[in-house]
Amino acid sequence: MSSFDIVIVGGGMVGATLACTLADTPLRVALLERSKLDLGWPAEGFDLRVSAITRGSQRIFETVGVWDAMVAERVSPFREMHVWDAGGSGVVHFDSADLGDNTLGHIVENRVIQKALYARLTQAQNVDLLIPATIERIERTADAVRIVTSQEQSLSASLLVGADGSNSWVRSDAGVQVRTWSYEQSAVVTYVHSEFPHRETAWQRFLPGGPLAFLPLTDGFSSIVWSTTPEHAAQLLELDDAAFGLALSDAFENTLGRIDQVGPRAAFPLRFLQTSAYVKPHLALVGDAAHTIHPLAGQGVNLGLSDVAALAEIIDEALRRGQDIGDMRVLRRYERWRKADNLAMLNSVNGFRRLFGTNMFLVRWLRSWGMNLTDGFVPVKGLIMRQAMGLSGDLPKLARGVALR
Numbered sequence: 314m315s316s317f318d319i320v321i322v323g324g325g326m327v328g329a330t331l332a333c334t335l336a337d338t339p340l341r342v343a344l345l346e347r348s349k350l351d352l353g354w355p356a357e358g359f360d361l362r363v364s365a366i367t368r369g370s371q372r373i374f375e376t377v378g379v380w381d382a383m384v385a386e387r388v389s390p391f392r393e394m395h396v397w398d399a400g401g402s403g404v405v406h407f408d409s410a411d412l413g414d415n416t417l418g419h420i421v422e423n424r425v426i427q428k429a430l431y432a433r434l435t436q437a438q439n440v441d442l443l444i445p446a447t448i449e450r451i452e453r454t455a456d457a458v459r460i461v462t463s464q465e466q467s468l469s470a471s472l473l474v475g476a477d478g479s480n481s482w483v484r485s486d487a488g489v490q491v492r493t494w495s496y497e498q499s500a501v502v503t504y505v506h507s508e509f510p511h512r513e514t515a516w517q518r519f520l521p522g523g524p525l526a527f528l529p530l531t532d533g534f535s536s537i538v539w540s541t542t543p544e545h546a547a548q549l550l551e552l553d554d555a556a557f558g559l560a561l562s563d564a565f566e567n568t569l570g571r572i573d574q575v576g577p578r579a580a581f582p583l584r585f586l587q588t589s590a591y592v593k594p595h596l597a598l599v600g601d602a603a604h605t606i607h608p609l610a611g612q613g614v615n616l617g618l619s620d621v622a623a624l625a626e627i628i629d630e631a632l633r634r635g636q637d638i639g640d641m642r643v644l645r646r647y648e649r650w651r652k653a654d655n656l657a658m659l660n661s662v663n664g665f666r667r668l669f670g671t672n673m674f675l676v677r678w679l680r681s682w683g684m685n686l687t688d689g690f691v692p693v694k695g696l697i698m699r700q701a702m703g704l705s706g707d708l709p710k711l712a713r714g715v716a717l718r
């Protein structure tokens with residue numbers, strides 16, 4: 314049996330970032346990931362999965378020393394955001410210059426994030442990467458957990474972290490209750506090249522079937538996230554590139570002109586999930602394992618990165634006080650800190666989705682009025698921008714750019 318202080322199950326963006334926050338500390342850490350890592354890719358094209366990384370998340374990456382590697386690979390800043398309503402006249406335009414800032418955030422390909430995180434982890438003296446490995450059994454004692462993998466490795470730890478995504482095995486094994494439902498939408502993702510430049514702007518048009526986002530990439534390309542009914546998504550996947558380009562520019566009111574190049578396409582079903590608890594004795598849940606939301610506000614992974622920054626800070630404090638990191642008195646602090654913040658974001662994203670999902674005349678009129686009112690009121694826009702940039706609320710040290718040690 315190998316003995317660790319912390320075993321993290323799930324080496325996605327959130328689990329791997331947690332491992333980076335713990336790299337080169339006195340803690341012994343194991344990161345278990347079931348899929349083989351695929352960190353090489355062809356020079357041409359982009360990852361179909363991208364994330365709008367907030368300024369707060371950027372600071373977390375900077376503080377743990379992985380941001381420069383992402384910049385060296387490829388990141389795309391967005392300085393403005395333009396949101397408008399297909400069902401009315403509402404328009405809101407956000408500009409980082411209104412905050413005296415350079416960017417609102419960056420669009421980063423998920424594989425670029427993963428590559429930078431794993432480059433850091435392979436240099437860490439105290440992190441064992443168990444990849445590929447799948448968790449098979451967990452045994453709990455009063456002061457530790459024992460984990461058995463399908464590769465017949467046996468590990469013990471004071472703290473088990475479930476970072477294994479929306480369908481978390483760790484969460485269900487621990488009997489944590491969830492509230493979940495389908496948004497009855499799928500997100501069609503691809504990347505396209507348009508006739509007119511995107512002007513480093515993130516564009517989002519709210520259509521009756523769901524929001525359509527154009528997110529700026531390099532060389533005049535944009536990443537597309539088109540949330541729509543599952544039936545429409547299936548039709549969009551069936552179209553040839555020319556027909557898809559036409560459907561896309563039409564749905565986008567030709568804002569960036571003709572679509573002259575289309576990448577491969579994929580669709581992801583969208584669902585909401587919220588857990589009753591983030592912690593149990595010797596267990597903490599982070600990222601999509603604890604909460605999964607609609608991508609319309611581009612906040613899913615950013616919330617997960619804030620979870621990780623808060624958990625790392627609480628572990629650090631516990632170590633300084635000589636406390637057991639798996640003790641509920643320690644873990645409850647993490648839960649109290651993150652649950653309230655996450656809940657506020659989950660509720661506002663769900664509220665937005667409902668508001669834009671209705672076709673009732675009065676609601677359409679009111680939302681147009683509300684959007685235009687917001688657009689004309691710079692202080693309110695400033696508050697919204699700071700929230701969306703991950704710069705407001707009770708920020709963990711790492712999200713403020715302060716190293717833990």
Ligand SMILES: Cc1cc2nc3c(=O)[nH]c(=O)nc-3n(C[C@H](O)[C@H](O)[C@H](O)COP(=O)(O)OP(=O)(O)OC[C@H]3O[C@@H](n4cnc5c(N)ncnc54)[C@H](O)[C@@H]3O)c2cc1C
Pocket residue numbers: 322323324325326327328345346347348363364365366446447448476477478479481482483500502538581599600601602608610611612613614615616617
């Ligand atoms: C279309 C779309 C667009 C999005 N855009 C954005 C955006 O712009 N900005 C944003 O912030 N968020 C965005 N999100 C949300 C974001 O992608 C997720 O919140 C994020 O990927 C969650 O990361 P995670 O590491 O918690 O989980 P995951 O990415 O699901 O990673 C979980 C990992 O655990 C591994 N695993 C699972 N089970 C086991 C097991 N039993 N044993 C070992 N390993 C296991 C998996 O292989 C995986 O690597 C988007 C989501 C979608 C669907």
